[in-house]
Amino acid sequence: MRSHALLPSTLLLLGSLFLTAACANGSGLPDPAPEPVQAGPSSSTSRTVDPSKIKGLEIVNDSSEQSSCPFAISYPDVPGAEAMTAAMKKDVDRLVASFRSNRCGTGSLSAGELNVSHRFLVASGDVLGVLLTTVDGSGAGNGQSTSTYWYDGEDGAYRHALGLIADGSRDAFTAALKKQLRGREGVDPTYLDDAFADTTHRADLLDDLSFTADGGLRVQLDSGTVGASAAGSYVVSLDKATITPWLSSFGRRAQKQTEQPSSGLDLGAPSTPSAAVPTHTASADDDTDCKRVKCIALTFDDGPAAPETATLLNHLARYRARATFFTVGQNVAAHPELVRAEAKAGHEVGNHSWNHPDLTKLTPEQVAYQLGRTSTAIKAATGKAPTLFRPPYGAVNAKVKASTTLSPVLWDVDTEDWKYRDSAKVAQAVISKARRNSVVLMHDIHPTSVAAVPELLRTLTTEGFHFVTVSHLRATL
16 A cells, blocks of 8 residues: 545643544534633643655555545555554555455445545654544444554564553543543543453554653543443543653653654664655746647646655756646645745646645634645745645535635546556556646556656657646636
């Protein structure tokens, strides 16, 4: 599968522990605020981690454009933390397989998509922490769940979230969580007792633990674990003084690196040269007159991806071809240097949302957040905000259009390159379907799609086609 390519809540402060009940929001996707809103003087959020500072980082991406089987997954691959990457891959592969079994091929278009997105919790010293958020519309309830993954560079080992807590302290830790959950609105006493009764299942129940910026610990329990699914998820936060005595040695290092991040991440991985970022520079504005010559717009979704996008830029430069890249915000954050290279070479950079959800299933505020956050990242990388967006899965309606000033872009030539990982087949799909003023859909996260580009450029150039951006095509028709 490897392709290189929460909500309003009420804080209840009880001694040194406070609990936030997070209610489901219908879409199952994060609310417009990056972090759940927490009231009260003791609330604290996690620190922001800049993924572009992680040397050698690659993002594992995969997606489907099939309306009856829509999914998009994304998780990081960090040099030195291969065991953690393998754990994420195993879990994500299982989710995709289950989704395909339950949802795909049923003919039903009413269920939602599968979306797995990532966020770095800490990447400092010898500690790496990642949060994966999953929304699975094929099951009951809101389908949202979260898990954290940890890597201990000192021991060279992947750590489950519960590994932050010392073995001898786990009974006291879970007893404190249970005490604070009991009696809360929506918590079912039977669910609660059953959930914590079997210590062998603790790791499954307590799989989302992360530190706040002030050293406290945040524990999120998925909906349906301690109450009915409709009650939503619960967040229990413990302040630093309470949690510190219960931490394992790794937990204390993770706490320290979250509170006081060092200047970099060192997991002991061999130093490898970073892939070269293309330096192609557009000599001037494109003066192609699409009223007089045959034009075609190649578009590439879901990137940027390292090293695939860099390879693609080199292919395009050899034919002086311009293209439009519809980028995903979380990938822009990881590889802003590739987005800068796209713009510098005269290509157009468009918006493809932050983490590839079906925008028609979101509230107007969520749509605005998905697109606005991505536009901000693109502008930070290139100095210019995008004017176009491509809705994931091509799903767009009046609500989505009204939630943004960006102009939507669909396509008339679908290579289905996400389905067919065959460069010859992808190239032939473009060559056989290309018409004057066509907009072609491809993905630069797939090596096979990138490998198809030289052949289609060579063939269509001999047929008299000129390769332009979407905005240029629109402006000159």
